[in-house]
Amino acid sequence: MRIRQISVFIENRAGRLETVAKLLGDAGINIRALSLADTSDFGILRLIVNQPEAASELLRREGFTIRLTEVVAVEIPDVPGGLAGVLAILGRGGVNVEYMYAFVEKARGKAVVVFRFENFDAAVRTLEAGSVRLLKEDELLKL
Amino acid sequence: MNTTIWNPDIECLARPQLESLQLDRLQNQIRRMSERVPYYAEKMKAAGIVPGDIRSLADTRLLPFTEKDDLRQNYPFQTFAVPLREVVRIHASTGTTGKPTVVGYTRQDMEIWSEVVARFLVAGGLTPDDIVQIAFGYGLFTGGFGLHYGVEKVGATVIPASSGNTERQILLMKDLGTTALVCTPTYAVLLGETLRKENIALRDLRLRLGFFGGEFWTESVRHKIEESLGVVATDNYGLSEIVGPGVSGECLQQKGMHIAEDHFLFEVVDRNTLQPLPDGEWGEVVITTLTKEAIPVMRYRTRDISRIITEPCPCGRTLRRMQKVIGRTDDMLIIRGVNIFPSQVETVLLQLQGAEPHYQLVITREGAMDHLEIRVEVSENLFSDEMKKLNAFRDELKHKIDSALGVHSKLTLVEPGGLERFVGKARRVVDMRSF
Known part of the structure; x- marks a missing residue:
């Protein structure tokens, strides 16, 4: 259930995002999910890709500052209140969410929410105790 | 810890003897300058000083300052104290504005220059078994040749790689088994980054020492270089107007650079009042050459900001140390x-x-x-x-x-x-x- 995520430091100027996307694309690496947090000067691009090692090596070699982090991907029903249910479980367990992002998976009628927790292990225990379905890395990459 | 000392007779000389040697040389040097260099004779006259007024080292403060611009205005040879026939080498500092400053060396100047470079190389751990890659530019700049002759004097092997062409530098390092690197700290950082980028492991290299100078660098840069290149990195200081590299250099304690005080008289002056400061205080470094034959210099204002460390160094050398330069008055x-x-x-x-x-x-x-x-x-x-x-x-x-x-x-x-x-x-x- 540990999903590897690559975070990339990018300056907030024209073409930087495109550079990263093109590098990965040219290397045949597929982006499964992404989110971008930004300020006026810089941004943090978070990526889940089908070949995390190759992608991090490539980005480092091209001079990007990156960090590999571990996130949790949770599958929830794509219905009103689906996210609230998971958040309630985390809230009751006293688990802090650093950040999260989500995408919808049409074929199975589910939504996938990617969480970054301050305390990974405690968060996983709480989610499992609440019978939330956690995706394994290969499951997520196969979606 | 390696405690080998190149010239223990001088480097470990008791202060009173050293100071009496300095005074003797200072008096000779000032007399020579007033007799042989009209420029200095006029400056001393204007300041109302005659060579006989210099009775103690403290009397140095009576002498007028020399600035880079003074040397430039005497371009190219007017502050030379010997005829060109006696000069065996010319170097020049880069002139970002206008003309460069030209310096010359007699055979004895070359001998002393190699000697002072050999001192800091040995102080930083160099032995005759080392293979030294000099990645300073060879040419008018004093860095390349200055280190070259010092390394030869110590008896280590020189690879005169000169500056630039990082790929070739790394190739030479790998194939020739370079054990010591000479370059600017900035270039050392770049080499370290390149090794990492190209996945070259330090165990595939034999690097163990680094002698860096020519610009200011901090302790954080030192740590970075030591880590990325696997070397003990020492700092050395010099400027072409005085001799080039070799004016001072660190020992393996890495806490300040021992000054070749038998050849260079150091003062630290207040940046604004130009009055000499007590030992230990930060100010502008002013140097008077004590033995230079071709181009002696009187109270040269280096524009470099440093301080004198008077505490004895555990390495055993009695030559005082100057702290890493923290900046230039020009900066x-x-x-x-x-x-x-x-x-x-x-x-x-x-x-x-x-x-x-x-x-x-x-x-x-x-x-x-x-x-x-x-x-x-x-x-x-x-x-x-x-x-x-x-x-x-x-x-x-x-x-x-x-x-x-x-x-x-x-x-x-x-x-x-x-x-x-x-x-x-x-x-x-x-x-x-x-x-």
């Missing part, structure tokens, strides 16, 4: 009326764990207002993928830099490699103000 920027040295920013970066030494100060002017922007490259050890941590880091950095400088700045985090870099020296300041 001083005035922003909204406040004096600022780029090295102050570097010191703050060093204190905050994990900060990279790559930074740049950009000064712009809007209306009558100066704006200072400090750009810092984000390295992997300080990068966090959480926005609040990255923002907190930036704010802390800005706060510390602002309080160190005494002015407000804008702090921008930039991608690595985003700042302009030269193979030789790093560009720390971009001043876009027009006055």
Whole structure:
């Protein structure tokens, strides 16, 4: 259930995002999910890709500052209140969410929410105790 | 710890004997200058001084200063104290504005130059078994040849690689088994980065020592170089107007550079009043050559800011040390009326764990207002993928830099490699103000 995520430091100027996307694309690496947090000067691009090692090596070699982090991907029903249910479980367990992002998976009628927790292990225990379905890395990459 | 000393008779001489040697040489040198160099004779006359007035080392303060501009105005040979027939070598410092400063060496000057370079090389751990790659430029610049002759004197093997062509430098290092590297600290950082980028393991190299000089560098840069190149990195200091490299150099204690005081008389003066300061205080370094034959120099204002360390060094050398140079009076920027040295920013970066030494100060002017922007490259050890941590880091950095400088700045985090870099020296300041 540990999903590897690559975070990339990018300056907030024209073409930087495109550079990263093109590098990965040219290397045949597929982006499964992404989110971008930004300020006026810089941004943090978070990526889940089908070949995390190759992608991090490539980005480092091209001079990007990156960090590999571990996130949790949770599958929830794509219905009103689906996210609230998971958040309630985390809230009751006293688990802090650093950040999260989500995408919808049409074929199975589910939504996938990617969480970054301050305390990974405690968060996983709480989610499992609440019978939330956690995706394994290969499951997520196969979606 | 290697405690080999190249010339223990001088390097460990008791202070009273050293000072009496210095005074003897100073008196000879001043007499020679007044007799042989009309420029100095006139300057002394204008100051109302005759050579006989120099009765103690403290009397040095009676002598007039020499500035780079004075040497430039006497271009090319007018401050030479010997006929060119006796000069065996010419070097010149780069002239960013106008003409270069030309310096000459007699055969004895060359001998002394090699001697003082050999001292700091041995102090930094060099032995005759070492293979030394000199990646300083060979040419008019004193760095390449100065180190070259010193290494030969010690009896180690020289690879005169000269500067630039990083791929070839690494190839030579690998194939020839280089054990000691000579270059600028900036270039050493670049070499370390290149090794990492190309996945070259340190165990495939035989590097163990690094002798770096020619520009200012901080302790954080030293750690970075030592880690990325697997060397013990020592600092050395010199300037072509005095001799080139070899004026002073660190021993393996890495705490200040032992000055070749038997050849160079050091003073530290107040930047504004030009009055000599007590030992230990920071100020501008002023040097009088004691033995130079071809081009002796009287109280040369180096523009370098340093201090004298008087405490005895555990290495056993009695020659006093000067602290790493923290900046040049020329580097001083005035922003909204406040004096600022780029090295102050570097010191703050060093204190905050994990900060990279790559930074740049950009000064712009809007209306009558100066704006200072400090750009810092984000390295992997300080990068966090959480926005609040990255923002907190930036704010802390800005706060510390602002309080160190005494002015407000804008702090921008930039991608690595985003700042302009030269193979030789790093560009720390971009001043876009027009006055």
